[in-house]
Amino acid sequence: MENRTHISVQDLNVHFRSEHVLKDINLSIPDRKITAIIGPSGCGKTTLLRSFNRLIDSTEGVRVSGRVLVDDENILDPKAEVTHIRKKMGLLLQKPYPLPMSIYDNVAYGPRIHGIRERRRLDEIVERFLKKASLWDEVRERLSQPASALSLGQQQRLCLARGLAVEPAIILGDEPTSALDPQSSQRIEATFTELKRDYTIVIVTHILRQARRLADHVIFLYLGELVEQGPAWDFFNNPKQPMTREYIKGLIS
Amino acid sequence: MDRRFAEERLFKGLMILATVLIISSLVLILLTVLLKGLPYMSLDMVTKTPQGGYYLGKGGGILNAILGSLYLAGGATLLAILFGLPVALYMNVFSRPGARFVGACRFSFDVLNGVPSIVFGAFGFTIMIFFAMRASLLGGIIAIALLILPMMVRSIDEVLRLVPHELLEASYALGATRWETALKVVVRQALPGILTAVLIAFGRGIGDAAAVIFTAGFTDSIPGSLLRPVATLPLAIFFQLGVPIPEVQGRAYASALILTILILIISLAARLLARRLTRHVVK
Ligand SMILES: Nc1ncnc2c1ncn2[C@@H]1O[C@H](COP(=O)(O)OP(=O)(O)O)[C@@H](O)[C@H]1O
Ligand SMILES: [Mg+2]
Numbered sequence: 219m220e221n222r223t224h225i226s227v228q229d230l231n232v233h234f235r236s237e238h239v240l241k242d243i244n245l246s247i248p249d250r251k252i253t254a255i256i257g258p259s260g261c262g263k264t265t266l267l268r269s270f271n272r273l274i275d276s277t278e279g280v281r282v283s284g285r286v287l288v289d290d291e292n293i294l295d296p297k298a299e300v301t302h303i304r305k306k307m308g309l310l311l312q313k314p315y316p317l318p319m320s321i322y323d324n325v326a327y328g329p330r331i332h333g334i335r336e337r338r339r340l341d342e343i344v345e346r347f348l349k350k351a352s353l354w355d356e357v358r359e360r361l362s363q364p365a366s367a368l369s370l371g372q373q374q375r376l377c378l379a380r381g382l383a384v385e386p387a388i389i390l391g392d393e394p395t396s397a398l399d400p401q402s403s404q405r406i407e408a409t410f411t412e413l414k415r416d417y418t419i420v421i422v423t424h425i426l427r428q429a430r431r432l433a434d435h436v437i438f439l440y441l442g443e444l445v446e447q448g449p450a451w452d453f454f455n456n457p458k459q460p461m462t463r464e465y466i467k468g469l470i471s
Numbered sequence: 472m473d474r475r476f477a478e479e480r481l482f483k484g485l486m487i488l489a490t491v492l493i494i495s496s497l498v499l500i501l502l503t504v505l506l507k508g509l510p511y512m513s514l515d516m517v518t519k520t521p522q523g524g525y526y527l528g529k530g531g532g533i534l535n536a537i538l539g540s541l542y543l544a545g546g547a548t549l550l551a552i553l554f555g556l557p558v559a560l561y562m563n564v565f566s567r568p569g570a571r572f573v574g575a576c577r578f579s580f581d582v583l584n585g586v587p588s589i590v591f592g593a594f595g596f597t598i599m600i601f602f603a604m605r606a607s608l609l610g611g612i613i614a615i616a617l618l619i620l621p622m623m624v625r626s627i628d629e630v631l632r633l634v635p636h637e638l639l640e641a642s643y644a645l646g647a648t649r650w651e652t653a654l655k656v657v658v659r660q661a662l663p664g665i666l667t668a669v670l671i672a673f674g675r676g677i678g679d680a681a682a683v684i685f686t687a688g689f690t691d692s693i694p695g696s697l698l699r700p701v702a703t704l705p706l707a708i709f710f711q712l713g714v715p716i717p718e719v720q721g722r723a724y725a726s727a728l729i730l731t732i733l734i735l736i737i738s739l740a741a742r743l744l745a746r747r748l749t750r751h752v753v754k
Pocket of ligand 1: 234237239257258259260261262263264265266277278
C-alpha cells in the first residue's frame with residue numbers, strides 16, 4: 219500500500235443554488251503526509267474539504283457532480299453508505315464543538331456507536347487516544363467532568379482524540395487552529411506533525427506561514443478553481459503559475 | 472434634544488405601568504385564591520372524596536379531582552411527548568434542510584395553538600361518539616394531548632433550532648446516523664429546554680376545563696380505570712362555585728389553591744431537574 223492515494227477527486231463541481239463554488243477540480247492527496255488547502259477566504263476550501271466526507275450533503279440547495287474516490291470507492295455515488303466513509307476520517311472544525319457529555323463519553327462516543335460496549339476496552343481506547351492527542355495528562359483526573367469546562371485549546375485536542383477514536387486513516391481539519399491562542403495552535407501543529415506518521419492529514423488554512431511550516435503537499439484554490447498543486451517545497455520555491463507567485467508574495471488575498 | 476428625552480421618559484413610564492399592571496393582577500389573583508380559599512382548607516379536602524351531600528356543604532374532599540387531574544394531565548403529557556418529540560426531531564434533524572414541508576408544519580402548529588380548547592373538546596367528543604366511547608379518563612387524555620401537542624411541538628422545535636449545526640456535524644463526522652445523533656446529541660443538548668416545554672404543556676393541560684367537560688366526564692369516586700369517567704380540578708372548582716352556599720363556594724377557592732400549589736410544586740421540581748441537566752450542555 220505504498221503511496222496509494224486514499225483520496226482523489228475527479229471533475230468535481232459544486233453549486234450552491236446559482237453560485238458555482240468549485241469548478242472542475244482534479245487532485246489527489248498523498249498518503250501519510252500533510253496536505254494544506256490554501257487560498258483566500260470564500261474560494262471554496264471548506265466546501266472542498268466537506269465534499270471528502272459528504273458533510274456537504276447537509277447544505278441547503280447544494281448540487282454536486284464528479285467523483286471523489288476514497289479507497290477506490292466513489293463516495294458521491296448516491297448508493298454509497300456514508301457512515302462507514304465518515305468513519306474513515308476524523309474531522310476538526312474551526313471552532314471546537316465538544317459533544318454535550320463528559321470528557322470520557324466524548325472520546326467513547328464514536329467507538330460506542332460502532333459497537334464497542336465493554337468498559338475495559340472503552341477505558342483503554344479513551345486513554346490511548348487522549349494520549350495521542352496529547353491531552354491525557356491534563357484530564358486524567360477529571361474524565362467524568364463536562365467537556366465544555368475545558369479551555370478552547372483543550373477542547374480542540376479533545377475533538378481530535380474523539381475523531382481518532384473511531385480509528386480513521388485520514389484527518390481533516392478546517393482551519394483547526396483559527397479559534398485558538400498561539401500556544402494551543404502550536405500544540406495542535408506539533409501533534410499533527412507527529413500524527414502524520416500514521417495518518418493522512420488534510421488541513422484547510424488561510425495562513426500561509428502555517429502551510430509553510432506544516433505542509434508536505436499544497437493545493438491552491440482561487441475563486442473555486444484549482445490554480446496549482448504540488449509538493450510544498452516546489453510550490454513555495456518554484457511556483458509555476460503567476461497567480462501562485464502573487465499569492466505567495468501576498469499581492470493577492 | 473428635549474423631545475427625545477420626553478419620548479424616552481414616556482416609553483419608560485408606559486413600560487413600568489404595563490409591568491405593574493401585570494404583576495398586580497397576578498398578585499390579586501393569588502391573594503383572592505389564598506384569602507378566600509385558606510379558611511376552607513383542611514386535611515379532608517386533600518385526603519377524602521366527596522361524601523354524600525358534599526355539594527350541599529357536608530363532609531368530604533376533592534381527592535377524586537386531584538388524582539383525576541394528575542392522571543389526566545400526566546397521561547396527556549406522556550402521550551404528547553410520545554408524538555411531539557419525534558415530530559420536532561423530524562423537523563430539525565431528519566428533514567431536508569430548508570424543506571417547505573417543515574415550514575408548513577410550523578405554520579399549522581401555530582394555527583392549532585390558537586384554537587380554543589373547547590374546540591379540541593368538541594373534536595374529541597365527536598371521535599368518541601364515532602367509536603361509541605363514553606366519557607372517560609382515556610377520552611380526556613386524548614383531548615388534552617391534542618390540546619397541548621401543538622404548543623409542545625413548537626416550543627421543543629424552538630429549542631432544537633438553537634442547537635448549533637456544527638454539533639450535529641461533529642456527530643455525523645464520527646459515522647453516527649441521524650437517529651443516533653438525534654437521540655444522543657441533540658436531545659441531550661436541548662434537554663433542559665425540552666423539559667421546560669413539557670412542563671409548560673403539563674401546566675396548560677392540568678388547568679384546562681373546556682377540553683375535558685365532554686370527554687372526561689365527572690365522578691365522585693377515585694379514578695380506577697382508563698375507561699371510566701374521572702373528575703378534574705377545574706371542573707370541581709366550576710361545580711362548587713355554582714352552588715349558592717358560602718361553605719361550598721369557599722371550598723371552590725380552596726380547590727383553586729390546591730391546583731395552584733400543584734402547579735407550583737411541579738414547576739419547582741422541573742426547574743431543579745433542569746438545572747442538574749444543564750451540566751453537560753455545550754455553550
Ligand atoms: N451553506 C452555503 N450556502 C450558500 N453558499 C455557500 C454556503 N457555504 C459556502 N457558500 C459559498 O461558497 C463559497 C465558498 O465557500 P467556502 O467553501 O466556505 O470558502 P472558504 O472555506 O474558502 O472560505 C463562498 O462564496 C460562499 O459564499
Ligand atoms: Mg472556510
